[in-house]
Amino acid sequence: MGKNVLKYGGKSGVLPKPRPIFKTPIRQPNRFEQQQLAKIEEGYAEGVPVPKINGKPIPRMPKRPQVITVEQRIKWNIDDLEPKKVNYKGLTEDQKWKMNRDQIRRDFLREAYLKEAERLKKIDELTETKRKNDLEAAERAKQEIKSEHIELSIPTIEKLLEGKMVKISRTREERQLRQAKKDLNRRSHELISMENQAEQILDLYHASGKFITTIEELEKAIHQAFEVDVAAFDSSVSTVQSRLFRPSASSTLVYETSESMIVDKVLGGINGKPGLEQVKEVLSGEREEFRRRAQLQASAQASSSTEN
Numbered sequence: 001m002g003k004n005v006l007k008y009g010g011k012s013g014v015l016p017k018p019r020p021i022f023k024t025p026i027r028q029p030n031r032f033e034q035q036q037l038a039k040i041e042e043g044y045a046e047g048v049p050v051p052k053i054n055g056k057p058i059p060r061m062p063k064r065p066q067v068i069t070v071e072q073r074i075k076w077n078i079d080d081l082e083p084k085k086v087n088y089k090g091l092t093e094d095q096k097w098k099m100n101r102d103q104i105r106r107d108f109l110r111e112a113y114l115k116e117a118e119r120l121k122k123i124d125e126l127t128e129t130k131r132k133n134d135l136e137a138a139e140r141a142k143q144e145i146k147s148e149h150i151e152l153s154i155p156t157i158e159k160l161l162e163g164k165m166v167k168i169s170r171t172r173e174e175r176q177l178r179q180a181k182k183d184l185n186r187r188s189h190e191l192i193s194m195e196n197q198a199e200q201i202l203d204l205y206h207a208s209g210k211f212i213t214t215i216e217e218l219e220k221a222i223h224q225a226f227e228v229d230v231a232a233f234d235s236s237v238s239t240v241q242s243r244l245f246r247p248s249a250s251s252t253l254v255y256e257t258s259e260s261m262i263v264d265k266v267l268g269g270i271n272g273k274p275g276l277e278q279v280k281e282v283l284s285g286e287r288e289e290f291r292r293r294a295q296l297q298a299s300a301q302a303s304s305s306t307e308n
Contacts, residue, residue: 021116022073024065030124032131070117078106199275206273 029037043061044050050057082103088096170178212218281290 021112022068022120025067026070026073026117026120028067030128032128070113074110074113078110082106202275202279 044058050060052058083099086099088099091099212221280286
């Protein structure tokens with residue numbers, strides 16, 4: 001195995017890449033190639049010192065290779081170098097052979113230029129065709145994805161039957177009425193929330209009467225719980241047990257509990273104490289007005305019965 005085989009993957013018999021016939025381009029770059037070249041960042045940025053070679057600074061932006069067409073190459077390398085007005089009669093056989101050899105070389109070079117230009121043209125055409133096919137395939141895939149999304153987003157017949165397909169435009173009065181309904185709904189929810197908060201605060205106020213806030217109240221509560229209420233607690237336990245195990249007594253206990261709950265529900269009380277509705281009636285004066293009306297009605301009935 002030769003020493004240069006490793007750079008070809010360890011395979012012998014692989015020919016190196018052929019040297020290009022044209023070292024510089026033979027045509028101007030097309031539109032696609034210009035777009036690709038515009039994306040390449042090259043050269044030295046502004047403010048960066050440019051290196052020098054043999055005392056001459058390098059251009060900040062590299063120069064594009066000069067475009068030399070095939071016709072120009074043939075003219076410069078073949079036609080211009082071909083000897084003009086050669087007198088073959090005065091030449092020796094060796095000189096004639098050299099002249100014929102040079103002509104054969106020029107003919108082969110001309111043919112090589114033309115064939116290479118034709119080959120590069122075919123490569124360009126194939127590349128352009130492949131690029132167009134890729135663009136069309138990408139566009140078709142995009143359209144397929146778009147059509148799939150449209151199909152998935154199209155409403156079904158059941159959905160159309162359930163709701164309205166076209167949104168009906170409302171008049172100014174309808175919009176105002178709709179906004180008024182929204183405001184009323186919002187305010188009613190706010191009122192319910194405020195009433196719930198007020199009821200909780202009132203319940204806390206009733207329960208605060210049993211809170212212990214001073215040392216004297218704490219000592220009194222301890223004395224009441226551990227010395228005075230022990231006998232009362234034992235008697236209460238025995239009373240509850242006797243009521244639970246006796247059907248008539250248990251029904252009486254349930255009746256008493258239900259009666260207190262019904263009274264609180266009807267009168268709006270909280271554990272036998274004034275509830276939120278009763279407090280609102282007192283603050284608004286409605287209860288006082290009702291009491292006066294009842295007194296007037298009772299006095300009127302009493303006077304009518306006296307006359308009779």
